[in-house]
Amino acid sequence: METSANELVRLNQQLLESIAAGDWETYAALCDPTISAFEPEARGQLVEGMDFHKFYFDLGVGKGPVNTTMCSPHVRLMGDVAVVSYVRLVQRLDPAGAPVTARGEETRVWQRKNGTWRHVHFHRSAGA
Numbered sequence: 001m002e003t004s005a006n007e008l009v010r011l012n013q014q015l016l017e018s019i020a021a022g023d024w025e026t027y028a029a030l031c032d033p034t035i036s037a038f039e040p041e042a043r044g045q046l047v048e049g050m051d052f053h054k055f056y057f058d059l060g061v062g063k064g065p066v067n068t069t070m071c072s073p074h075v076r077l078m079g080d081v082a083v084v085s086y087v088r089l090v091q092r093l094d095p096a097g098a099p100v101t102a103r104g105e106e107t108r109v110w111q112r113k114n115g116t117w118r119h120v121h122f123h124r125s126a127g128a
């Protein structure tokens with residue numbers, strides 16, 4: 001089955017929007033249960049599985065609008081594996097109601113299993 005880079009960008013955007021919306025059901029459906037990750041919250045450790053990520057979904061999301069942008073996404077397709085790299089911008093309102101933008105570099109790895117793409121690894125930097 002052929003996959004286009006656009007499909008991976010669309011799936012990745014769906015994943016990021018599920019994070020912004022606190023939509024655990026969608027996030028969990030897109031991820032492999034054995035996902036591994038480096039992210040700032042993990043304090044330099046490689047975390048495996050979904051529990052670490054679910055903790056943040058269970059806290060809920062703040063009120064107000066959120067807009068997530070993948071800047072210049074680069075997709076490397078290698079058969080049933082794809083690597084998506086980009087800078088992620090997240091626009092939201094601070095507690096005083098002023099718009100703020102967070103940024104971070106991300107690399108997300110997807111694997112196609114039985115015809116379905118699943119998110120299997122990511123590395124997210126601390127925003128500069």
Ligand code: GLY
Binds near residue numbers: 019039053122124
């Ligand atoms: N912290 C969850 C994610 O970035 O996928």
